Amino acid sequence: MILYFTATGNSRWIAGLLAEAMHDTAVSIVDCLKQGSIPAGLPNTDRLGIVFPVHSWYAPRLLIDFLSQLRLPDCCYRYAVCTCGDDVGKGMNRLSEHFPLDAAWSVAMPNTYVPMFNLDDEALCRKKIEDAQHAVASIARDVIARKKTWKVHEGNAAWLKTYVVNPLFVRFIIGSGSFHVDEGCISCGVCSKSCPTGNIRMADGHPVWGKQCIHCMACLHSCPRRVIQYGKTTRKKGRYRLENYL
Numbered sequence: 001m002i003l004y005f006t007a008t009g010n011s012r013w014i015a016g017l018l019a020e021a022m023h024d025t026a027v028s029i030v031d032c033l034k035q036g037s038i039p040a041g042l043p044n045t046d047r048l049g050i051v052f053p054v055h056s057w058y059a060p061r062l063l064i065d066f067l068s069q070l071r072l073p074d075c076c077y078r079y080a081v082c083t084c085g086d087d088v089g090k091g092m093n094r095l096s097e098h099f100p101l102d103a104a105w106s107v108a109m110p111n112t113y114v115p116m117f118n119l120d121d122e123a124l125c126r127k128k129i130e131d132a133q134h135a136v137a138s139i140a141r142d143v144i145a146r147k148k149t150w151k152v153h154e155g156n157a158a159w160l161k162t163y164v165v166n167p168l169f170v171r172f173i174i175g176s177g178s179f180h181v182d183e184g185c186i187s188c189g190v191c192s193k194s195c196p197t198g199n200i201r202m203a204d205g206h207p208v209w210g211k212q213c214i215h216c217m218a219c220l221h222s223c224p225r226r227v228i229q230y231g232k233t234t235r236k237k238g239r240y241r242l243e244n245y246l
Helices: 008-023 029-035 063-069 092-098 124-143 156-172 190-194 218-222
Strands: 001-006 026-028 047-053 079-085 104-108 179-181 200-203 206-209 228-230
Touching: 001 008, 001 029, 008 026, 008 047, 008 063, 008 079, 008 124, 029 063, 029 218, 047 063, 063 092, 079 092, 079 124, 092 104, 092 156, 104 124, 179 206, 190 200, 218 228
Parallel strands: 001 026, 001 047, 047 079, 079 104
Antiparallel strands: 179 228, 200 206
16 A cells, blocks of 8 residues: 655655556545545555655654554555655654654655745756656565665755754744735635645635645645745746646
């Protein structure tokens, strides 16, 4: 079984490719959270994969909370694949402190965190996606062989990013206060439907953000009119849709 958490679709795509390559089943963690359930058959599985995006060099907090509820047999082979714009710091090591892993990989995918960074240009997006397909094929072979390997691109200042910057980011940056909608909203509700935490409700035809934001930017990228903004930094930046590159 493969459990995946996704916002903009990158991790869902990777999980789907892995499931197809290994004739496995991919299950959405977001769906599990909405249903308040754990996938049937999980207590008896002998192989479990976790696929997720890195947020500020660590896993999203709701993923950690979800994994803490899982009870797996001792013989279960556990592996994780994280998607990232570039590097993951010590994020996988920190995750393994809470959810022990036998193997781990990182896969570079197009960057989506536009409040701080620019989108990758089209050529780089296509290259990352092409490289990711090759990486998934290799990962699938290793998982089937139950290899204990650790192929994670940590980058520079890895410990500092994960153990110092990430806690500061969570405490002082993550929140929905700077999200707003420009003129031109058509009240389609796509932003609300795309939010993995159910943090957006529609009121008087416009989105209203609650207090469960994880800064995944799903709402911003999914808006068909490109009118959802974060502060003043995103108006001149592009929007990312994976399907444009597949």
